[in-house]
Amino acid sequence: MLTVEDILHAIEDGGYRATGSRRRLLETLAARGEGFTAEELVGEVRGVGRATVYRTIRLLLRQGLLCKLTLQDGAPRYSLSRVGHHHHVVCVRCGAVRDFRQSVIERILKDLEVGEGSAVVGHRIEVYVVCPGCREAGVATSPTAATG
Amino acid sequence: MLTVEDILHAIEDGGYRATGSRRRLLETLAARGEGFTAEELVGEVRGVGRATVYRTIRLLLRQGLLCKLTLQDGAPRYSLSRVGHHHHVVCVRCGAVRDFRQSVIERILKDLEVGEGSAVVGHRIEVYVVCPGCREAGVATSPTAATG
DNA sequence: AGCATGAAAGATACTCAGTATCAATACTTG
DNA sequence: CAAGTATTGATACTGAGTATCTTTCATGCT
Ligand SMILES: [Zn+2]
Ligand SMILES: [Zn+2]
Ligand SMILES: [Zn+2]
Ligand SMILES: [Zn+2]
Numbered sequence: 001m002l003t004v005e006d007i008l009h010a011i012e013d014g015g016y017r018a019t020g021s022r023r024r025l026l027e028t029l030a031a032r033g034e035g036f037t038a039e040e041l042v043g044e045v046r047g048v049g050r051a052t053v054y055r056t057i058r059l060l061l062r063q064g065l066l067c068k069l070t071l072q073d074g075a076p077r078y079s080l081s082r083v084g085h086h087h088h089v090v091c092v093r094c095g096a097v098r099d100f101r102q103s104v105i106e107r108i109l110k111d112l113e114v115g116e117g118s119a120v121v122g123h124r125i126e127v128y129v130v131c132p133g134c135r136e137a138g139v140a141t142s143p144t145a146a147t148g
Numbered sequence: 149m150l151t152v153e154d155i156l157h158a159i160e161d162g163g164y165r166a167t168g169s170r171r172r173l174l175e176t177l178a179a180r181g182e183g184f185t186a187e188e189l190v191g192e193v194r195g196v197g198r199a200t201v202y203r204t205i206r207l208l209l210r211q212g213l214l215c216k217l218t219l220q221d222g223a224p225r226y227s228l229s230r231v232g233h234h235h236h237v238v239c240v241r242c243g244a245v246r247d248f249r250q251s252v253i254e255r256i257l258k259d260l261e262v263g264e265g266s267a268v269v270g271h272r273i274e275v276y277v278v279c280p281g282c283r284e285a286g287v288a289t290s291p292t293a294a295t296g
Numbered sequence: 297a298g299c300a301t302g303a304a305a306g307a308t309a310c311t312c313a314g315t316a317t318c319a320a321t322a323c324t325t326g
Numbered sequence: 327c328a329a330g331t332a333t334t335g336a337t338a339c340t341g342a343g344t345a346t347c348t349t350t351c352a353t354g355c356t
Pocket of ligand 1: 085086087106123125
């Protein structure tokens with residue numbers, strides 16, 4: 001997992017400035033690490049405005065330093081990125097995020113290109129779970145809703 | 149693919165009424181079929197209010213008659229559902245949607261449960277493409293952005 | 297250290313997607 | 327047809343994010 005300093009360096013390498021606001025934001029963000037909303041950040045980091053929070057998120061997304069993922073209902077959520085292509089396992093209760101990668105799946109999705117006549121330009125995979133902690137604490141989960 | 153009558157019957161079977169607004173909405177929606185936004189529907193169906201369009205969308209989603217999918221940037225899009233669990237291939241240019249299913253992937257994602265200690269409650273897979281039509285008409289595509 | 301310059305920040309207004317409220321209307325059933 | 331409930335429309339509102347515009351900060355130069 002990337003550290004605050006790693007990220008600030010990456011920002012500078014991209015030709016942007018490592019400012020105080022960005023540092024404070026990154027520290028807040030790193031303290032959460034796995035799974036948070038933009039508004040949570042806005043609420044938690046003090047002395048940094050809403051617009052700056054969103055601008056920084058956009059910057060980090062562009063640099064590939066942050067992941068934007070989608071809950072079952074479409075609600076957005078962010079997670080610090082690890083290097084390289086990967087996907088996410090998200091707890092539908094607490095929003096905790098875990099990364100994963102399965103080269104088999106990558107190969108299968110790449111092969112879709114052939115049967116399709118279309119150029120594949122990307123994909124998204126999200127796996128929704130109830131994590132062990134939430135399972136203990138919680139009531140019964142409704143089964144997989146029709147995703148399609 | 150489901151017809152308007154199929155869907156109206158399913159609505160009635162769910163204990164809801166097959167009203168004129170719902171019929172008109174479904175006809176507009178079926179004419180598009182593959183890939184549209186809620187606001188496009190609002191604009192295209194006449195004599196049906198915004199709130200009703202969104203309410204009907206929500207109803208159809210609950211009944212599994214409609215799919216809500218997510219573009220690369222997180223923008224929402226809808227598509228008439230086919231029966232059973234499946235995923236989507238979406239053109240990033242025109243928004244056309246094609247369904248697909250790969251039992252291999254289903255099995256792999258189910259196995260994640262084991263390595264995870266968590267109960268898998270669902271997943272989402274979206275494959276982003278430039279469809280043949282758009283590829284002809286268009287400029288060069290930027291390669292897969294960091295999805296993670 | 298002092299200053300010029302452009303990047304970044306703050307405030308605010310705005311857009312887009314979707315929900316809540318509530319009075320008016322349309323279905324259904326007796 | 328009347329009563330009662332589901333549905334609708336209008337409108338206001340929330341949540342997520344962007345645009346604009348003025349002020350402030352970081353940098354590099356002297
Ligand atoms: Zn992948
Ligand atoms: Zn579908
Ligand atoms: Zn699946
Ligand atoms: Zn990630």
